[in-house]
Amino acid sequence: MDIILLGPPGAGKGTQAGRLEDEHGMVQLSTGDMLRAAVKAGTEVGLKAKALMDAGELVPDEVVSGIIGDRLDELGPDKGVIFDGYPRTAAQAASLDEILSSRGRKLDHVIELVVDEDALVERITGRFTCGNCGEGYHDIYKQTAKDGICDICGLSDFKRRPDDNEETVRTRMQEYRGKTAPILPIYDERGIVRKVDGMGSMSEVNDAIEAALKLS
Numbered sequence: 001m002d003i004i005l006l007g008p009p010g011a012g013k014g015t016q017a018g019r020l021e022d023e024h025g026m027v028q029l030s031t032g033d034m035l036r037a038a039v040k041a042g043t044e045v046g047l048k049a050k051a052l053m054d055a056g057e058l059v060p061d062e063v064v065s066g067i068i069g070d071r072l073d074e075l076g077p078d079k080g081v082i083f084d085g086y087p088r089t090a091a092q093a094a095s096l097d098e099i100l101s102s103r104g105r106k107l108d109h110v111i112e113l114v115v116d117e118d119a120l121v122e123r124i125t126g127r128f129t130c131g132n133c134g135e136g137y138h139d140i141y142k143q144t145a146k147d148g149i150c151d152i153c154g155l156s157d158f159k160r161r162p163d164d165n166e167e168t169v170r171t172r173m174q175e176y177r178g179k180t181a182p183i184l185p186i187y188d189e190r191g192i193v194r195k196v197d198g199m200g201s202m203s204e205v206n207d208a209i210e211a212a213l214k215l216s
């Protein structure tokens, strides 16, 4: 089963994709994570992407579609994929159709995470992760048990994404509203969109996604 998790920044796409990966053996393909890795490694793609990401603007379609195609080629055909943060434009949606059909795959569902946009800025600007093990935290909603120490690995090396500041988040929201939300009708017409309330707890949202995908 290949699915898209669609929703504005901070809707919980990454968290929910991680759970589907852990619990159902699917593979999360996050273009944001891939681009951040490219920036860190200083590759050509990373160099092209960095300034745009820092400003909250979208990276060119051909760059992200290229990396998605490459990653799919590394996977076996039997692994279900969760597209997280891709596609984000109509051109990317068209590329994804081609990328999938040329590999004998097809999109089964689009999960639309429906969220209250006003709550998202607080969600995003408060989030941080352990730089060692990757565990995610939040200043208000998920603090570490001991101040400044990761609950999972015990280290104190926390990181915040440079684009998780209020100004950049506003631009990212505008990009979502202007370029990404308009692709939903493409999938609506195919009858594959499942709306899920993204404002519940992580487990509630996970349960709702599993029910929509008939995994539970």
Ligand code: AMP
Pocket (backbone or CB within 6 Å): 009, 031, 032, 033, 035, 052, 053, 054, 056, 057, 058, 059, 060, 061, 064, 084, 085, 086, 087, 088, 092, 163, 172
């Ligand atoms: P994310 O981790 O999904 O929030 O993505 C972080 C940033 O990476 C975005 O604000 C964009 O600059 C860039 N990015 C990630 N995925 C895409 C995509 N599919 N198309 C264009 N830019 C992307």
